[in-house]
Amino acid sequence: MSFAVSQINRFSRTEFVRVIGPVFEHSPWIAELAWLGKPFLDLKRLHDTLCETVKKSGEEKQLALICAHPDLVGRAARAGTLTRESTNEQANAGLNQLLPEEIDLFQTQNAAYKNKFGFPFVICARLNKKAAILAGFGERLKNSREKEIKTALEEIFKIAELRLRDLVSN
Numbered sequence: 542m543s544f545a546v547s548q549i550n551r552f553s554r555t556e557f558v559r560v561i562g563p564v565f566e567h568s569p570w571i572a573e574l575a576w577l578g579k580p581f582l583d584l585k586r587l588h589d590t591l592c593e594t595v596k597k598s599g600e601e602k603q604l605a606l607i608c609a610h611p612d613l614v615g616r617a618a619r620a621g622t623l624t625r626e627s628t629n630e631q632a633n634a635g636l637n638q639l640l641p642e643e644i645d646l647f648q649t650q651n652a653a654y655k656n657k658f659g660f661p662f663v664i665c666a667r668l669n670k671k672a673a674i675l676a677g678f679g680e681r682l683k684n685s686r687e688k689e690i691k692t693a694l695e696e697i698f699k700i701a702e703l704r705l706r707d708l709v710s711n
Contacts, residue, residue, distance in 0.1 A: 543710040546587060550580040563626060564591065564704040565697065567609040570602070571595055584709045591705075592698050600690070607660045607693045613674060614639060614647035615661075626704055634666040634674060643671070650678040657682060658689050665699040 544560065552560065557576045562569035575594045581587040595606060611617040611627055614636050623631065631637060639647070654662040664677050681689060 542708075544708060545710050546581055546583055549587065549709065552576075560708065561587075561591070561705075563624065564701045564708070565595070565606060565609075566611075566624065566627065566700075568606050571598075571606070574598075584705060587709065588698075588702050588705055591701060595694065595697070603690065603694060604660060606697065607663055607690070610661050610663045610697070612647075612651040612655075612661050613664070613666065614644055615651060619644075630666040630700070634669055635671045636666065636674075639671070646675065650675065654678060654682060658686050660690075660693065663693040663696045663700075665696050665703070667703050668699060 549557065549561070554573065554576050558569050558572045561572040561575070565571045571591055571594050575587075575591045578590040578594075581590060595603060611623055613631060617623050618628075618631055618636070621628075636647075651662060662678060662681070664674055666674065669677070681692060684692065
């Protein structure tokens with residue numbers, strides 16, 4: 542279902558969190574706080590308000606948001622327990638059709654990344670395919686933890702924008 546921004550502006554806090562909350566993986570607190578920024582003039586302002594909410598939330602909440610994201614081709618994906626959005630995004634990147642050795646490679650990369658940084662590798666799967674994601678692991682493992690927090694949040698903001706575009710009609 543698609544909503545006009547004018548409709549979203551009329552949502553109660555509960556309805557806003559129900560509809561907009563899933564834009565950020567398992568983190569409805571972002572929508573809860575962003576609701577206070579109504580009215581939103583357009584989709585861009587809504588997205589900006591949501592992202593500013595995250596930016597102003599402090600490192601502890603930012604890390605919780607990053608950690609709310611599943612590993613790519615991880616246990617949740619294999620068990621079928623991802624959110625609908627994550628399932629579709631990983632499938633769009635071709636991550637649901639991997640050979641056993643490719644699954645092993647993803648698991649190895651996920652473990653190396655998580656071991657170095659303490660949180661899962663986050664990339665906007667809808668804007669990438671398998672090869673680019675695997676290359677991203679290699680490049681990003683060279684980064685500092687601070688740079689990776691910033692990069693993960695930038696990727697989350699891309700994911701949120703695409704999810705919002707699915708929900709909001711212009």
